[in-house]
Amino acid sequence: MKRWEREGVAELEDLNLPDEEHLKKGVAIIECIQEIPCNPCVDACPTKAISMENINALPEIDYDKCVGCGKCVEVCPGLAVFLVKVVDDFALITLPYEFLPLPEEGSIVKALNREGKEICDAAVKKVKKGKTTIVTIELPKEYAMEARNIKV
């Protein structure tokens, strides 16, 4: 049994990770690793970078085609898509956030990992308000594949 089946925490080896060049460009990391009947990400992608064999299959992302627009982050019902872009020593992570209070642009929040543990401070760069608010944070690039939530 995989760890995610027992604990609900994905490990990096469970994911299809982009290479350095893709990360510089900024791409979507789809943390959807269990077959469930769902496909809005495929319809939402403007560059047809996401594909699925059928509605129950896992989404496959072509990092060459992904332009990091974030449409899939907004539509994923499972809140399982994150944008990651590496700029020099920093990583910009765009994630869905459905709690109050909302973070303020320019403020400092705590970045949390997949277990909800605080890993570092993060600067809030952008807040696109909605019922599912889309937040972009900046943090040291070594946490690019760890930080998946924030604590305001």
Place this chain on the structure above:
Amino acid sequence: MRIEEHPILDFKRGREIYFYYNGKKIRAYEGETIAAALHATGVKVLSKSLKLERQRGFFCGIGKCSSCLMKVDGVPNVRTCITLVKDGMVVEDNDMELPEKEYPRCKFEKMECDIAIVGGGPAGLSAAIEASQYADVLIIDENHQLGGQLIKQTHKFFGSKKQRAGTRGIEIAKILEEEARKNCRVLLNTSVIGYYDRGYHFLAAVNRVDGIIYEIKAKKIIFATGAQENMLVFEGNDLPGVYGAGGVQTLMNVYGVKPGEKGIIIGAGNVGLILAYQLLQAGMEVACIVEALPKIGGYFVHAAKVRRCGIPIYTSHSIKEAYGNGSVEGAIIAKLDENWKFIEGSEKDIKCDFICLAVGLTPAIRLIAQTGATISFINEAGGWIALHNEYMETTKEGIYVAGDLANIEEASTAMIEGRIAGLHAVHTIKQIPNFEEKIREYMEELEIFRQG
């Protein structure tokens, strides 16, 4: 105990009113139930058990468990979880005495329709929308609003565009209601209390607000009465503060009232996982989710959402005891061995003021069982169900089932089942153009959805 701010929901509270609880004047809002209004002021004990007089709070919150019965305006045994509070209402402890006042003579009203649908949740409304394109449809629901359990689902649904993927349950409820109301007659606050075979299908129903008894003659009946939440055996499981997961969702997401400040959840299926997330959204704390199976039963993405908020999920664990003086103050959980026995010494004492049971649902078959349709125990379907064919018709001609009543599944499959039942029920009365094509399409959709 009221939720003032919520990231997804906007609580539109009605006019401020006052009612009396055991002589005490209590403030409430129009549009909320008696149970919700009492909870908002911190009253969790609603009734007592008959023999030992143990205190009871509500469990299901949707009118199915009877642990919230109180005396309202002199009438005993009123289900306070589905009865709206009114200005000047007198609410008292249930004393099981019949009221002295004379009941006014009941008013009877006869109704006829092609298709009667019992239950206005996702399955019932979908059946109504489909059937009302071709026939005269009557929807009967005992709640004060349509939508079934969708009205408390704040998360976005999975599926494809056609199944409204990405739309929240609360929004789907509105869309379905609007569509169904276009062509259907609707009886709300009306409980169907009996089915009779008079050579035709006949239902007796009573409006709990105005007392009218409806005698309904229908060519076909679709039952979509949903399900009720399962109880779990453990010490203290009847303490006020032990709720069904759905009951808590109703309280916080429909009425904007918190069940407490810190809870634990038993069951890591989708219901338990979603509930944990919703409790956080409503501003409460979740100490942990406890799951008896060695792995998480719900979708990984739901589990990942609560894990990254810091909520632990203890698999191979269960609850041993709930304790507290008058209401829940904590729970003892412990690890299970391969034979589902508690491992001694593995106990953890978790302080919490409410416990949510998300340990599955049982189809609500009491009405359908009256029709004479064959009822059978099918474990995979959730217990006792009415056997039905691929068109959702039971062994009793003209009697259909759909949704959780037919088989415990998701709202998405309930909606497709409703469509199939609605379409087929009409087809047996009158010719529908392209019937075969339409029904095949729904069946394929259902099959694809079930593969996931």
